[in-house]
Amino acid sequence: MGVEPNDWHEEQRRIDLVAEEIGKKETKLYAKATGLKEDVIEIRKTFWDDVTVNLDEPDDVIETQASIKQQAEFLAEKERFHGKIGEELKVLKRMKKSPYFGRIDFKEREEELEDKLYIGISSLLDEKDEEFLVYDWRAPISSLYYDYALGEASYEVMDNTVKGHITLKRQFIIRDGKLKGLFDTGITIGDEMLQEALGHNASTEMKNIVATIQTEQNRIIREERSKLLLVQGVAGSGKTSAALQRIAYLMYRYREDLNPENVLLLSPNPLFTGYIRNVLPELGESNVRQNTFLEYLRERIGEAYTVESPFAQMEYVLTQENNQDYQTRLSSMEFKATLDFKKLMDQYVGGLQKGGLYFKDISFRGEVLISREGIQEYFYSLDESVSLPNKMELVAKWLISELKPFQKQEIKKDWVIEKVELLDKEAYLKAYYEAQKLDEDMFINEELVLRKAVVRKMFGTLRKQIENLEFVNSMKSFKQLFITDGIKGTPENWKAICKLTLEHLSKDYLSWEDATPYLYFKGRLIGDGQERAVRHLLIDEAQDYSSFQFAFIRHLFPYTRMTLLGDINQAIYVNVTSHNPLVPGLQEADHERITLTKSYRSTKQITMFTKAFAPGEEEIEAFNRDGDKPKVLRLSEWEQKQAILAERASNLEKGHEMIAVICKTLQETENVYKQLKDEVQITKITEETYGFSKGFLILPVYLAKGIEFDAVIIPNASSEQYREEDRTLFYTACTRAMHDLTMLVQAEPCRFILESEEDTYEMVGV
Ligand SMILES: Nc1ncnc2c1ncn2[C@@H]1O[C@H](COP(=O)(O)OP(=O)(O)OP(=O)(O)O)[C@@H](O)[C@H]1O
Secondary structure (H helix, E strand, O other): OOOOHHHHHHHHHHHHHHHHHHHHHHHHHHHHHHHHHHHHHHHHHOOOOOOOOOOOOHHHHHHHHHHHHHHHHHHHHHHHHHHHHHHHHHHHHHHHHOOOOEEEEEEEOOOOOOEEEEEEOOOEEOOOOOOEEEEEOOOHHHHHHHHOOOEEEEEEEOOEEEEEEEEEEEEEEEEOOEEEEEEEOOOOOOHHHHHHHHOOOOOOOOOOOOOOOOHHHHHHHHOOOOOEEEEEEOOOOOHHHHHHHHHHHHHHHOOOOOOHHHEEEEEOOHHHHHHOOOHHHHOOOOOOEEEEHHHHHHHHHOOOOEEOOHHHHHHHHHHOOOOOOHHHHHHHHHHHOOHHHHHHHHHHHHHOOOOOOOEOOEEEOOEEEEOHHHHHHHHHHOOOOOOHHHHHHHHHHHHHHHHHHHHHHHHOOHHHHHHHHHOOHHHHHHHHHHHHHOOOOHHHHHHHHHHHHHHHHHHHHHHHHHHOOOOEOHHHHHHHHOOOOOOOOOOOOHHHHHHHHHHHHHOOEEOHHHHHHHHHHHHHHHOOOOOOOOOEEEEOOHHHOOHHHHHHHHHHOOOOEEEEEEOHHHOOOHHHOOOOOOOOOOOOOOEEEEEEOEEOOOOHHHHHHHHOOOOOOOOOEEOOOOOOOOEEEEOOHHHHHHHHHHHHHHHHHOOOOEEEEEEOOHHHHHHHHHHHOOOOOOEEOOOOOOOOOOEEEEEEHHHOOOOOEEEEEEOOOEOOOOOHHHHHHHHHHHOOEEEEEEEEEOOOEOHHHHHOOHHHOEEEOO
């Protein structure tokens, strides 16, 4: 069935009608918002008029506080409501420009008439709030659009299956209220729309894919049965896109009891966090909690230790081969990434029930009140069967009771009166009232009350530290693991590993391979405040986590549903990924596995070239979008700079806006950057870069994870630069390109280029 001119006319008419309806809704909301805004301004102006302020008696102070609180809550409620209207208006504004992207005509079985269902980013009801003018893409009925072609179809709603027949499936491109494209399609989602979506230039901010979600991606988005969803998807297959759409779906599906604080997304680097920042707001949802795993660890470890980043670790692996500790460090990284190391650590922790735990003195003003030996003695006098964290709580209680006599003694000391002036007004007032109640010498009483207040305050800080279990010397106890002789199940060079680890730890430096184990260890000693608020955890680039790190994450989020998305072809931290849950065959309980094989990012030519040397076994399918073949330029070293500049120029001529020089390491990035920076405007990206603009960029491949560019230039793709162990790095670098890929080689091309069929790339030069 073809599209008739009349269809265009009819559909444009409907778009206009919907726009009119949106206009009416906007007017109503504006009126509501203005009323609310005036209310808020008025409440702020008269805030104190409606508050009863009376500080004469302590009871009055409490009443005053309650009155202020009530007024503040009233104001906050109005402001919240105002904010919500603001959000609704934003969605309407977006819908006015493009109210929907799809339509299906669906005839339910046993029903006479068919329904015309229009699907957009949010639901829209008619003026009487009776009929849906637009269905939210996340509504159960909308899954018909993503999952079926013409013919028999069904969807699930409230444990019911609704069956019927799709008689029409139509896609729209609507810009600024005008119909720009109209396709009737037989297959699930037609290629025209996808071609349209994928043919654009790269952007500094990722876009949502709501209009063209593919059936497999839709499964990821709507999967709700299993506790663990594992997604293995080749480069550019839409894992990140699906993850973000999934968050939007969950926020809609559980809108009554899921808020942005309950969802955590772990992403690979800060640049990526910035890159995806706009997707959820574009879909009318607030951003959820987002962190890199590094930030997460650093926050929990605190500032007392410097935590190495995974990027610095990577740079070490790639550039420090001549370092005398290199081999030791590699085997240390490898071992500490495994569950064997975790097991060993668990055994060690078990042994601490009998001895070997270290504590810190409890001191006050430079004087030791309770010694570490005293604490140790008390700790080991407790029943062995009590768990370590519970024992710590018991010790804390004991310490607090032990502090009491010291607190009493301090009250009379000279230093106390000097500190009285540090007290706040409230404490003075309180002292005055308390002193009045005792009917003895007013002046002496007041001083005594103030002295007590000072000491209470200072001991309060000490008590807080005890409650936070800061008397446990976790680091010293951790170090002991690397000092203890006779630990079983360690690698051959364990002694050398221990020496290197202790060297780092003595400088208060936690290498990336030690950071998670240390935090895990600390948690086992004192409890780790499991993250109960997080109901959904999504981990992007999950192939780069070690088994130990996963086990730690599982332990921290015991009741959380998890979605792990990654690509074992892009596992750049080779030493840590052999037991990754994304590797097929590893048994995970209660999980669902979805595999994405089609690559949407790159042109067919780029995907055909890269699939030849993809490290994994997975099938890789190219999306049918044409472009130039990847180019390999053979040249001498001194020609490198000119060749990069010429490539940049020709890419700009093609209309490309984001052109990236992707290097293997930061070291190479610095060198090439130095050559280019005086010739042309170029932005160097490092691990501290939180955002970027369009233009000419240079960066190491491990920071390009998850991101894409119109054109990629690899400045040195020779065999001595990329060796077998760099396969995943090279694959990751090449697959960042959407439209054009150029590789420069100064000598023999790397083995990966040679592995590709000769007709999948163009070799230029001798
Ligand atoms: N269904 C779709 N409709 C439109 N565009 C899509 C679709 N799926 C993926 N894309 C586009 O393909 C590109 C790659 O998607 P995305 O970054 O989500 O893939 P990925 O699997 O996370 O990639 P990688 O692992 O290589 O980082 C993006 O530009 C995205 O917008």
